[in-house]
Amino acid sequence: MGPTLGKVMQNLAALGVSPDQIDSVALTHMHADHAGGMLDGSGAAIFPKADVFLAVEEDRHWYGGEPPTDAVGVSEQVNSYSGKLRAAYAGRWHLIAEEEILPGLRRMALPGHTPGHSGYMVSSGDDQLLIWGDITHVPVVQIAHPEVGMVFDVDVEQARATRKRILDMAATDGLAIGGMHLEFPGFGHVIRNGANYEYVPDLWLPEM
Template identity: 35%
Template structure:
């Protein structure tokens, strides 16, 4: 007689749980994850969060808190939030904004180079699953030039993933991260600059260099938020009175960066400036009850910010159907 898993489990509960375990091998884990896009409306804008996958940073300390916090403080913050204490799993949440006349992608993921591990590079798969072909994208605008935000515009052969797109980035970040002089710096800066030069420089004639508070498109404005990188911008979206602030990497973790915005983050170019920008921006979001999208916050990264303790707390927006 064929033994079903249910029968085996029932027998196991009747006697002892352990004998039931080998039978579970008949149903091996399938692996993978389906969530690749999340659609919501912002006034007249149809927005879609697009996943490029995930990055796991480790160890949590001193990636966060170097020179300011102790390892025990960082561990305690993670423990309070019921999160792993030995690593920081983070999402990669890009955003497509359909303004009605343009498809605009805000940040483009890591691309073909697994510089942050094997969990990345899902952007195109997620876009297509969401009904968006890469050739339809009119504009790719970047919060900054780090690999996990900018390298996704080139495929493994160096060809353009978005063949019809123009690009927009702050001139400060474009110039900083393509600066040949930085190739003499230590890793990871040297590798970042080398890869970014290969991706950005061949496409320079398609770039618009964003001025301070430049309008990327009607209803989408680039807000200077320097520190994580010298030319980092957030994107302020507004349509029919609805607003959203796309944070980029102002805050890189929904617990550590919010609860202690003064804790430095290892990839910040200017940690003091980044901390000041982080606190100022999060304070504005909390005061104005502004919805935010965190690039590395838990999928799909949408929520609000409330003041809490010495800093802030992230309040996720519940999943919305239509």
């Protein structure tokens, strides 16, 4: 999916983590840029020991009946690997509600982008980080104008309502945010700007 993706293994190696040390994978949704890096070239599980967590609504959308279709081909892309993915992780594929799946890791339903689109609230002591998946794709536009939807949203209206609700919560609670389509470094905060919001990326201070 382009030169900046497909680097999970490389980045894990840079952290000194091997794939068999990963014991849990929590998916935000099934789109290929979020769930597509979990099989090797032969279709085997990249993470041989990991339990995989997916929202029950997301599982139902992709596996519950006729494969979904859409005008831009994203569903077709997911349909082509979703069966292989579930088979490769058979016995370790867990469907979840809004619940704490691991100590300090709770799923938050953020429906609209996909029916089971999920965020994960990571808590440690007084600190909280919301990993919000695809609440925004073009944050500089969609945080200032939360009404702006995206062609990849399965239900644009519902995604819009979810985005407004989460931006309000993030600004009110001063939450740290992590997202896959946020500007570098992918972490930041949301503040109010009049009736709307503004995104403030965290400072990036590399260790020298």
